Amino acid sequence: MPELAMTTPDDPRDDLPATARKANFRQTFRAVAWSFLGIRRSADHAEDVKKLNPIHVVIAAVVGAAIFVIFLVVLVRFAIGFATSH
Secondary structure (H helix, E strand, O other): OOOOOOOOOOOOOOOOHHHOOOOOOOHHHHHHHHHOOOOOHHHHHHHHHHHHHHHHHHHHHHHHHHHHHHHHHHHHHHHHHHHHHH
16 A cells, blocks of 8 residues: 655655754744744744754653643742741
8 A cells, every 4th residue: 555645746855864953952942832832833843844853853842841831830930928927
């Protein structure tokens, strides 16, 4: 059974494996951060699909989620500490 192509036949990234894409980690983290907020233009999304390495996206998502959880824990501890001292 033939695989369905996710790209158009004239797409230049057909011969480039996804893990060989050349976006740096800062660009990847920025794209993931915008994705967390849910604010993304479709043109930017299309560019990200062409440039971002999927492995970097997963790593950036895990790091971003960890930072978010740590921020929430610190915020809650601060709020509880502030409420109990007054």
